[in-house]
Amino acid sequence: MNRFVCFCLASLAIALAVPGCTNNSPSRTAETSGENSKAPAGSRKIRVALLPKIKGISYFSSCYKGAEEAANELGIELIYDGPTDGDPRKQAEMIEQWTIDGVDVICVAPNAPDVVAGAMKEARAAGIAVITWDADGTNESRSFFVNQASAQSIGEGLVNAMLKDLGPATEGDVVIISADATSANQNAWIETMKPALARSKLKLATIKYPGENASNALADGRDVISKYPDLKGIFGISTVSFPGAAEAVEQSGKSGQVLVTGLSTPNDMKKFVHTGTVRSVVLWNTVDLGYLTIHVAKALATREIKDGTTTIKAGRLGEKSIVGDNVMLGDIMVFTKDNIDQFDF
Amino acid sequence: MSNSQTLTVDHDSRPVCFSTRFFRLIRQREAGLLLLISLTSVVVGIHDVRFFSVDVWRDILVRCAPTAIVACGVMLVVVTGEIDISVGSLMALLAAVMGRMLSEQEFDISCWIGIPVTLGLGTLIGVFTGSLVSMGRVPSIIVTLGLLTALRGLTTLMMGGKNIDRLPEGLTQVAKQGFLGVPISILAAAGVIGLTSVLIHHIPLGRRLYALGSSAESARMAGLSEVRLKLFAFGYTGFLTALATIVDVPRLPKIESGIGSEFELLVVTCVVVGGVAISGGQGRLIGVLLAVVLMTMIRPALTFMDIGEAGEKWTRAIQGMFILLAVVSDSLFSWRQRHSGKVHAA
Amino acid sequence: MPDTGGGRSYAWWHETVIAVLLVIVLQFAGWLVPGFLKLQSQLLLSRQLWEFAILALGMTLIIITGGIDLSVGSTMGLSAVVFGGVHSSSGSLMAASLACLATGLCCGAVNGALVSRLRLHPLIVTLATFAAYRGIAEGWSQGHSYSRFGDAFSDLARGSWLGVPLPGAIFVLMATGFAVFLSKTPYGRFLYAIGHNERAAKFSGISVNRIRFWLYTTSGLLAGLASLIYVARFDTAQADVGKGFELDVITAVVLGGTSIYGGRGTIPGTMLGLLLIHETRLLVSRYWGSDELRSIVIGCLLIVAVLACQLVSRKRRS
Structure with missing residues (x-):
């Protein structure tokens, strides 16, 4: 029974602590109620x-x-x-x-x-x-x-950038390296990229899902380069898969032959743009x-x-x-x- | 470990001598894994013969290297009856520390200082984990679970929302091109495997680890120091995680806080699939290494199978099935395993 | 070596330490964050807790027997996807909910069968199904997310009834049931026996395998239920539902004084552990507003709390 008494005492302590605290700081609670009522912000910081x-x-x-x-x-x-x-x-x-x-x-x-x-x-x-x-x-x-x-302009912007870099008449395979299969944004972009690619002469060979994992993105990039000899470009559409794909192209010695494009902040991709692996990085300010x-x-x-x-x-x-x-x-x-x-x- | 059944050490579980013939080494679990590996490669190879090119396999081995290196350490931890699920976050932390020290944009410290510091930090955190487990008597799964979340948070905080770029040219060159044509991570992995194998088979320390895992009680009675052995196992794992970070991370385009995510699960899966008993005292290195190869080759194999866009989304399911297959087949076919598998609690 | 709580009189020490910690955290929070302890806001934010809490009930029982279930998060994902699939094809929420629960049950039963029939270690089995269930969910749904199940459905999880959130009411009922089962019925006591010494339990006539099977099946069913609540709360069913839940749930259960080696643990303890984690999280994210700090604090809390309990109970015993 001893243990149970102990436990009851502890529970009692919690029960006492809860109201005890609310009473502790009257000035603070007043402050909160003031914040909860939505008076137009004037005197205090927004x-x-x-x-x-x-x-x-x-x-x-x-x-x-x-x-x-x-x-x-x-x-x-x-x-x-x-x-x-x-x-x-x-x-x-x-x-x-x-x-x-x-x-x-x-x-x-x-x-x-x-x-x-x-x-x-x-x-x-x-x-x-x-x-x-x-x-x-x-x-x-x-x-x-x-x-x-919008998702529309991002997806089309990516495909257009790739077409511009490759030349609009180029035929061959392209691959998308996404994030997870469940990533909502990436899936929305892929949906708008597909019709845009269908209008071009490029063929979407496959979509890889390495997750937010840099090693997997790099590995997937390496694999698709060896798998598809006619590969012309890779879209890296997450912050992890874009540099991963670019790195894979460089390590396979295909810099310039397989072009990589995607969404990223400029600082992250500068080194790949300067080596020529990446010709366009799509983003906004x-x-x-x-x-x-x-x-x-x-x-x-x-x-x-x-x-x-x-x-x-x-x-x-x-x-x-x-x-x-x-x-x-x-x-x-x-x-x-x-x-x-x-x-x- | 208080279980009486674990007291009976069966002879098969003892580390095997080098002189033992190959076919004695490759027993049930290893044979099954080897079968799975060869079956998979043959099926993929028939579909697309390029899968057998040297380049592809060289790359697969490079990817195996960090997992193999860390698995050597985690295997020893599991052999002593403990577990370590913090290696992924530890890798991220070490990568961040190493990156910040060495990067030209940050502190720009010489590699000759930065690398030993990274190795030292890894070992130190490993020893710290070990001391909580052995002296603090906190179950290892709890300590490492706590570290798993804490270290990941610490890494994100340390990186401050930026990526670390521009590691010293020399380091990235060595990681990417290797030394005399052999990638540095493969060299490191070979070294670690050799070292671990010598440790297990030829040095008393290795056998003591097995003894401790088989029965902590009898190990204590035989005068072995549980504290020291566990400190060693965890410290070794920390050291190896640092080593894996040093040889593998410069290969990546940049260091970001997500490095090594789910790495701990991959390593534990490899150790378990490789036939190391989770309750300690049993397990062979060769099984673990085969498991590492198997788990690593699934992704490239799927790419070469050209399973298409819809198929790609099944990747994780196929990986899961492979794990299940490896684990279940073994116990379906071997009575012995089934018999010793009765003991659940570690 | 394993601390199986040999001295019965000290069996509640862990719970006491956690309770004291909880009081400290609450006091601290009430002082730092104005209005933190208001009952109304606590009840509103409690909805972030119930899925974990329900999963933790099953996990407590499993860990008491010395097992572990790493697949609960993935089971949630698979159940959610089945829910979405059935709803989009049949349009019936009832059918979808039943399918969701049934999926959870089946996933649990597969775990149970593998653990009890093939006598594999639960960690190994659930590590494998952890990957498999999530993968099947991703493949089957093709990453698609099902949504818009209607406001009435999401009100079940978001709304409250006489001030009490419905999932909370379900949890309290279930927790009472589980606590009574664990402490008052012979089967409940058998769980402790199995956790203490499985061989002895077997030789004393307890059908260990059958109990194991039903435990994992129950855990699967609870995951199905948690998934249902989760889907309702966010009005979205997708394969990534419940990602990372398994570790959070284990953290709560272990923090609540259940020994990872088996043989020790209580439902009230688990509830304390859940509360402690929940309140700490709220405190960190409402005061510091930093998600990375939250994981650091929870990680350290787990280690420090268990270490403190070890030290206290050892000192008392010697």
Whole structure:
């Protein structure tokens, strides 16, 4: 029985601790209730939560750089957190926590729109402004989308870059090296790449799924090069598989014969662009994307923009147009040998 | 280990002498693995003869090397009746530390300092794990599970959201082109396999590890120091993980925080598929090495089978089936294994 | 060597240490994060816990017998995919839910059969099915994600009923059942016997294999149920559901005082372990807002807590 008494005492202690704590800090609880009631932000700092798809990869770190810059300019408290493994369900859980903490704006880069939709709707119901950036969410889950590129333009942009580098009349095989078979974004891009490839003379030989694993990406790249003698190009469409594929081409001594293209920040791919393995890197200005997102968040928190607004003033970016509920950043960019050194992100 | 059955050491499980003939070495499990490897390669080879080219197999061996190196250490850990599932995260941490020290953009320290420091750090973390297990008496699966998450987080924090690039030219050249035409990772793996095999077969320390795994009680009575043996096994694993990091990571295009993800599972799978008893005291190196080859060759084999876009998504399922096949076939055919498999608790 | 809790009077030491840790974490959190301890927000955020909690019940029983089940996460993935597949072809949520549970049951039964019939070590079996189930889920669904099951369905997991979240209510009922089973029925006591000494248990007439089989089957069924709740909560069924869950669940169970060597462990202990992890996670991500720090803290917490319990119980005994 002794052990049970011990256990009961411990449980009792917890039961006592819970109300004890809430009473401990009256000033703090008052502060929270103040934050939960959504008085227009004036006297206090606006709190904006920026949620990337994956935290800790260079792409989103460069977005964060821009976001920080804007936050300093505007005097905003910026919270930057996201799942390090890119699990969209963890994104949803973070949104739920921010909803309870009562931030003013949540900016979400949904890794899978349907998964986070529920949490985003709840946040809106609690009076928090929700916008999406980098990738769009479902319609009713957000008020604005900071649009840098749609899946359509990314997929077609990749294929066009490859066709331009190879010459439009080139025949032969191409391979896509993706991330996981379940990666929502990559799958969406592949869906738009397929029709674009079908219109060209290139044949999609296979799609490999190495996961977010650099060794597997490198290995898969090596294997497809030995397997398909008529291989002309490889699309590396994740931050891991793009450099992996480029490295595989170099190690197989096929630099220049098998071209690699994909999405990446310029800094990560500079060395491959200079050796000629990669001729085009497709992306947009990620620093500006983060910068614009925070400006939109601020404008929304101070009610500067609402449904129907057509332009927004975004600091050093000047005026940006709003089409419907999409804030347009501009088109996708193609980095080549000539211009890649001008960018540092 | 308190189980009475594990006290009966059967003679087959003892490390075999070098002089023993080849066919005695290749027993049940090894024969099954060899059969699976050759069957797979023949099937793939018939489909596409390019699979047999020297280049492809050279590359497969290069990929085997880090797994084989670390598996040598983890095997010894499992032989003592413990387990180590932290090697993947440890690899990531060591890669990050090594990268930050050596990269031209970061501290730009000489390789002659950076590499020994990396090896030392790996060994140190291994010894730390071992001390928690042997002196702190925390079950090894718990310690290494904790380290698995903690070290991965630490790595991400240390990298600060950036990738590490530009390792010294010399290091990447050696890793990619190798030494006298033989890739450095294969040389390292050969060295480690030789060392481990000598350790198991010819040095008392190796036999003591087996003795400890067979029965901790009798090992203690025979005057063996459990603490020292476990410290050694874990320290060795840490050292080998550092070695694998040094020879394998410079081959990759850049160092990012995801390096070595699921590596620990691959290594443990290889050790288990290779026939090392999870309850300790049994297991041969050759089985583990064959398992490493088998597990590594599945991906390239599937590429050469040209299974198509829909087929690619079955990759993981096929890998799982191979593991299941290797594990189950053995116990279906061998009565002996079935008999000793009764003892579950380690 | 294995700490099988020989002295019965100290059997609750581990739980006490964890309870004390929990109180410390809660006090600390209430001090650092305003409004952390509000019942309402705790109940709302508790939805992040229930899938783990349900899985942990089955895992506790398995670890008590000295086994382990690494395949629960993958089983969830496969069940989720079956749910999505059946729903998209039949349109019936009921049929899909039943199929989801049945898949979990079958996956568990396969594990159970391999463990009990072929007498393979559970770690080996579930390591193999861990890869196999996830792979089958990926291949069968072709990576596709099924979505839009209707608001009514997701309200089952997101909404609450008289202030109590429905999955929470299910869990509490089940946990009570499991706790009574474990401590009051002979079969529950048999589990401890198996964990302590399997041979002795066998010779004393306990049908170890049958019990093992049913344990793994139960664990599979629970994974099916957890998967159902998870799918409802995020309104999405995909092959990557439950990735990494197995290690988190084992962490919670072990933290709750169940000996990984078998023979020791309780359901209340597991519940404490779950709570401790849940609250620590919330604290770290709400105060520091850093996902990488969260994994560092949980990893260290696991090691330190188990080490502390070892030291305390050893000191008491000597």
